[in-house]
Amino acid sequence: MAELSSTIEQTGKCCPSVLASPLDATQAADLARGFTALADPVRLRVLSILAASPEGEVCVCEFVGLLGKSQPTISHHVKILSEAGLVAGDRRGKWVWYSLNRERLADLRAALRPSGEAAHALPDDNPKERDNDHK
DSSP: OHHHHHHHHHHTOSOOOTTTSOOOHHHHHHHHHHHHHHSSHHHHHHHHHHHHOTTSOEEHHHHHHHHTOOHHHHHHHHHHHHHTTSEEEEEETTEEEEEEOHHHHHHHHHHTSOTTOOOOOOOOSOHHHHHHHTO
16 A cells, blocks of 8 residues: 555645645645545544455445444435545445545545655555554
């Protein structure tokens, strides 16, 4: 995943740091959409469940039991995360399987990084590598 982060910075695809220079209206709106989606405990739990999933994806049907919320409530929160580009869904039959958009999360993270600070990629799905990142 470190390769992805450096690729984003090299191509300029990543949002600029809000701490480095003023944002234009489009950049500010894009970042606000992402951060607003994160500003809810249920949506943060959805993201953490997806991040912890060994398969890298979770069926929407599983969120009901894991979160103790109704299906309509789960659908509302997942829709907000999806519209903000933080999760992606894959319909299989009558169920939708969701996964994280790690690139979008990295973009939001980078937007809070002071100018000139080294980029750190989000850990990938390998818990062993994740543990090594924190040593």
